[in-house]
Amino acid sequence: MSTIMPQYDVVIVGAGVCGAMIAKQLGLAGKKVLILEAGARIPPNNNDFMERFYKAVAKVPEVPYTPDVFTPAGSLTLTDPASLNAGRPNTMTLDATTWQNPATAYLIQDGPLPFSSTYERIAGGTMRHWLGTSLRNVPNDFKMYTAYGKFVDWPLSYDDLEPWYERAEWEIGVSADKSTQGYLGITFPPNYQYPMQPIPASLVDDAVTQAVTGQSFEGIPLVVTETPAGRNSQPYQNRRVCAGNTNCIPICPIQAKYDPSVTLNMALDTGNVTLMSQTVASEIIVDDNGQVSQINYLQYEDNLGPVSGKGSVTARRYVLAAHAVETPKLCFMSTNQGRTPNGVANSSGQMGKNLMDHPLYLAWAQAPKPVFGYRGPLATSGIESMRDGAFRTDRAAFRIEIGNEGWNFSIGDPWTTTLDFINGMNASQLNPPPPGSTASPALWGPALVTALNNGFSRQFRLGFLVEQSPEESNYVTLSKTAVDHLGLPRPQIVYDLSPYTRAGFAAAKQTASAIFKMMDAVEFTTPPAQNDPSAFDVIIDGKPDRLKFFGAGHIVGTYRMGDDPGTSVVDANQRSWDHKNLFLVGSGTFCTVATANPTLTIAALALRAAQTLIEDLG
Numbered sequence: 001m002s003t004i005m006p007q008y009d010v011v012i013v014g015a016g017v018c019g020a021m022i023a024k025q026l027g028l029a030g031k032k033v034l035i036l037e038a039g040a041r042i043p044p045n046n047n048d049f050m051e052r053f054y055k056a057v058a059k060v061p062e063v064p065y066t067p068d069v070f071t072p073a074g075s076l077t078l079t080d081p082a083s084l085n086a087g088r089p090n091t092m093t094l095d096a097t098t099w100q101n102p103a104t105a106y107l108i109q110d111g112p113l114p115f116s117s118t119y120e121r122i123a124g125g126t127m128r129h130w131l132g133t134s135l136r137n138v139p140n141d142f143k144m145y146t147a148y149g150k151f152v153d154w155p156l157s158y159d160d161l162e163p164w165y166e167r168a169e170w171e172i173g174v175s176a177d178k179s180t181q182g183y184l185g186i187t188f189p190p191n192y193q194y195p196m197q198p199i200p201a202s203l204v205d206d207a208v209t210q211a212v213t214g215q216s217f218e219g220i221p222l223v224v225t226e227t228p229a230g231r232n233s234q235p236y237q238n239r240r241v242c243a244g245n246t247n248c249i250p251i252c253p254i255q256a257k258y259d260p261s262v263t264l265n266m267a268l269d270t271g272n273v274t275l276m277s278q279t280v281a282s283e284i285i286v287d288d289n290g291q292v293s294q295i296n297y298l299q300y301e302d303n304l305g306p307v308s309g310k311g312s313v314t315a316r317r318y319v320l321a322a323h324a325v326e327t328p329k330l331c332f333m334s335t336n337q338g339r340t341p342n343g344v345a346n347s348s349g350q351m352g353k354n355l356m357d358h359p360l361y362l363a364w365a366q367a368p369k370p371v372f373g374y375r376g377p378l379a380t381s382g383i384e385s386m387r388d389g390a391f392r393t394d395r396a397a398f399r400i401e402i403g404n405e406g407w408n409f410s411i412g413d414p415w416t417t418t419l420d421f422i423n424g425m426n427a428s429q430l431n432p433p434p435p436g437s438t439a440s441p442a443l444w445g446p447a448l449v450t451a452l453n454n455g456f457s458r459q460f461r462l463g464f465l466v467e468q469s470p471e472e473s474n475y476v477t478l479s480k481t482a483v484d485h486l487g488l489p490r491p492q493i494v495y496d497l498s499p500y501t502r503a504g505f506a507a508a509k510q511t512a513s514a515i516f517k518m519m520d521a522v523e524f525t526t527p528p529a530q531n532d533p534s535a536f537d538v539i540i541d542g543k544p545d546r547l548k549f550f551g552a553g554h555i556v557g558t559y560r561m562g563d564d565p566g567t568s569v570v571d572a573n574q575r576s577w578d579h580k581n582l583f584l585v586g587s588g589t590f591c592t593v594a595t596a597n598p599t600l601t602i603a604a605l606a607l608r609a610a611q612t613l614i615e616d617l618g
Helices: 017-028 047-055 125-129 144-148 158-172 203-212 261-269 323-333 415-423 445-456 499-518 599-617
Strands: 002-004 008-013 033-036 224-226 273-276 279-286 292-300 307-313 315-320 360-366 379-383 398-403 459-466 475-483 489-494 535-540 543-548 582-584
Touching (some): 017 033, 017 261, 017 599, 261 273, 459 499, 499 535
Parallel strands (some): 008 315, 315 582
Antiparallel strands (some): 292 307, 360 459
C-alpha cells in the first residue's frame, strides 16, 4: 500500500546520535519532526541485547544488535546479505576467505585492503557500541593545510566549535577535568567545567605513567592524560555510575555509558517527534527548482520478510543522518530521472570520496609486576601528546589508548591462554615448551591457578589510533550487481592506506616498543599471518616490515564540508550546496579524520546544525 505522509517541518533519515540530537533540539523548539530509521525501534529495555551478548562466542561490536550475528545455539550465522532488508557490515566477515565474498559480507569490497570498521542500522545507531571516549579535536586538526601544508582546512575553527563542544559534553554527560585537557592548544572558557569528575585511573594507567614520566620519543614528551568519557562517574540523566564491567564495547550492562537512545527518548518525549522504525529511505526526490520535495521509503515487518509498505514523506527541511556509508548510498540511488545524474548533492563530484577511519595499530606486553587488568572501563587514560606536531608534515599523527582489558582485544583472552594451559598449547605464547621439549605442558590444580594468575595479572595493551589522510581514491559507491532484500544496491568500498598513513604506523610500532622498554615489559605483539587481508608493508629504520591494522569504527569523510561548492558537498552549517533545504550531517562531513575519536565532534556539529535549522525554519 502506498501512502503520502502529512507535512512535517523536518524529516530526518537516521536515528543515531546526529538524528537524535537534532530531533531533540527541534522538538524542544516546537518543530514537527519525523525520523525514518532503517533498523529496529528503541527497545523498552536492554534485556534482548544483553542476552545476545552473553550467548555470543565472539564478543564483537555487532553481536548485541540486529540482525543476529550468531544463532541462539551460539554458532556463527553468515546470513546472505541479499536476504536482509537492513543489512550491515559484520566483523566476523573480515577474514581472508569472506571479506570479498558478497554472499557473506554486506559491503562489496573492491580495494587493496579491507575496510575493517562496521556500523549499526538500528535506533541509536553505531554509537550503541562506542567506547565512550569524548575527546575534542586540537586546534591544528581544523587547519592542516595552513599549519602543515597537508590536505585541506576545515571551513570552521576550534574557536567556532568550542561552545558546541561544551553543549555536546553536557548532552552526553562527559566525565573529565579541564585542568588536564588543556594541551596542544585546546582551551576552555574560565568558568567552564565538565558535567562530572573523571573516571579514576586504573593500575595499568599508573604503571604506564610511572614508566614514561619525564621520557620522550623523537623529542616529544610522553604524557599520560585521563580520557574524557561519556560514562557516569556520578548519577547523571537517570543513569547509574560506572561499575567497571570492562565491556563498554559492545554494550554497557548497566547503561552507565551514554548511548543515543537517551537523547532519542527525550526527543520523543517532547511530543513533537515521531519515529518510524524498519523504514528504509529509498529515494530523495528533487523538483525542477533544485529543492528536495519528498523522500520515498520502503517498510518491512521482519528483516528477512517481504516489503510491508511503501510511501513518501514531505517536509520544509530534510536531514540525512544515515552514516558516512549509507548517506552516500542513498544520494547515489537518487538520480531523479536524470535531473541529478550523479546523485543528490553531488555537483562537486565529492560524494562518497575521501573515506577515512582511524586504522589502529595494536601492541601488547606483560608488565614486570601485576597491573590487574580486566577491570574498569576498557580505557581510562591515553598518551595524547603525539596528536600534533611538526612531524605531521611528513607522517600521520596518532593518539595512544591504554587498554584495561588485558589481552582480550589482542588475542581473545582470558579464553585463549586458559585453553593453552589446560590443553598443552601455546597460541598465547605464555605456555612455551620447557627446555629440551617440543610440547607445551598441560597444567591442572595449583600449577594451573598459579600460571593463570601470573599470566593474566600482568597483561596490558596499547592501541594507536593513526590519522588517515583523505584520499579521493578511497571511496564509497553503489554496487552494480549486489543488492539487499529490498532490491536496493549495496555499498561498494575501495580502500587503502597512503604512504603518509603507513609512515604513521611505522612510528606507532617504534613508539610502542620504546614504551614497553621504558616499563621493562616483555612485548608479545605478533606479526600478521601471510594471508591476513589487513596486513600491509612498511619501511622501519630502512628495513621492510609487515604490520596489521584494525578498524576503529571511526568512519568519516564521504561528503566533506568546505567553503567552495566545487570541492565540497556541504557548507560549514552542513547544508547542501546544491539543495538549500537539505542538510547532510554526521562524520561524513569531516574534512580530515584528525586524531581524536570523532563522536564528540560529531555531536557538536549536530547541535550546531540543529540551531541553524531552528533559525532557518523561523
